[in-house]
Amino acid sequence: MLGQTLTIVAPVFILIGIGYALAKFQVLRQSASEALGQFVFVVAIPVLLFRTLIGADLSSGVPFSLWASYFLGVGVAWTLGALVIRKGFARDARAGAIGGISAAFANTIMVGLPLVFAVYGEDGLVPLLLIISIHLAVMTILMAVAMERAAALDSGTASPPLADLLKGAARNLVRNPLILAIVIAFAWRQTGLEIPEIGMDVLNRIAATALPLALLSLGMSLVQYGIRGNVLPGFLLAAVKILIMPVVVFVAGAFVFQLPPLWTSVATLTASCPTGANAYIFANRYGTGHAMSANAITVTTLSAIVTTSLWIWFLDMWFGAGLR
Numbered sequence: 001m002l003g004q005t006l007t008i009v010a011p012v013f014i015l016i017g018i019g020y021a022l023a024k025f026q027v028l029r030q031s032a033s034e035a036l037g038q039f040v041f042v043v044a045i046p047v048l049l050f051r052t053l054i055g056a057d058l059s060s061g062v063p064f065s066l067w068a069s070y071f072l073g074v075g076v077a078w079t080l081g082a083l084v085i086r087k088g089f090a091r092d093a094r095a096g097a098i099g100g101i102s103a104a105f106a107n108t109i110m111v112g113l114p115l116v117f118a119v120y121g122e123d124g125l126v127p128l129l130l131i132i133s134i135h136l137a138v139m140t141i142l143m144a145v146a147m148e149r150a151a152a153l154d155s156g157t158a159s160p161p162l163a164d165l166l167k168g169a170a171r172n173l174v175r176n177p178l179i180l181a182i183v184i185a186f187a188w189r190q191t192g193l194e195i196p197e198i199g200m201d202v203l204n205r206i207a208a209t210a211l212p213l214a215l216l217s218l219g220m221s222l223v224q225y226g227i228r229g230n231v232l233p234g235f236l237l238a239a240v241k242i243l244i245m246p247v248v249v250f251v252a253g254a255f256v257f258q259l260p261p262l263w264t265s266v267a268t269l270t271a272s273c274p275t276g277a278n279a280y281i282f283a284n285r286y287g288t289g290h291a292m293s294a295n296a297i298t299v300t301t302l303s304a305i306v307t308t309s310l311w312i313w314f315l316d317m318w319f320g321a322g323l324r
Helices: 002-024 030-055 064-088 093-104 108-155 162-174 177-191 197-224 231-256 261-271 278-286 290-319
Strands: none
Touching: 002 108, 002 197, 002 290, 030 108, 030 177, 030 197, 064 093, 064 108, 064 231, 064 261, 093 108, 093 231, 093 278, 093 290, 108 162, 108 177, 108 197, 108 261, 108 278, 108 290, 162 177, 197 290, 231 261, 231 290, 261 290, 278 290
């Protein structure tokens, strides 16, 4: 059973490995890597989100229980990650915030979408996209507020007003292609209009490039991370991310909110995804935590072929093989 799971998961991570090799051995230049990443983020993934959301069955209403299950895991992982860095390693508040982000921010786009699609198909994309529909917005706001307040605490100055922080985060969100695609998709659903056949064919062709190119792009981007100093904090944050966070989401989904098996499985598998690049981006922006965030990204991504396979195997065993 586990061997079959590995067979399903392996192509996802082989594509990441190919992307890494292309960049590592300079088969493609850094400019090509950046252009590919830009295409995936600005065009391919937004088109995939739009195409899937306009046709998704959302008759069950607003999925508060799904969101609560997932973000309970986010909250626990963030708190543990921050405590590990602040209390365990006596780092400043900014580093603690980076620790929280590294332990809680899952790579839902570059890894989550291809992985869930490979395991659960189109049906699995529905709960995942419902998570994604608020994940980026919620996490962007939380990260901006946490980092600004941590920076103020470290410098001994007053924290910026919450309203100003929220306005700044909102300005960034309204320009984000993923957020725009989600908003446009829900707006289109309200019109009741059908997309012409030729238009849908174009959308399908672009969407078909999204998942493989996202994996290649992720692999190419991993070259800039690698394993750096402060190895132990990175490993501990990685353990919180790929072990503790999925456990919390699974328990919340299966027992507290009693979600449907597919939704619980997708939320758990999404929570087990590697740390997203946003952790390193914020570390760069605020000048701290570079090594531990890079280590968390690298370790969680390299180990994900095993850890996600184990989670898929466990979920299949728990809910029965008929889940897929």
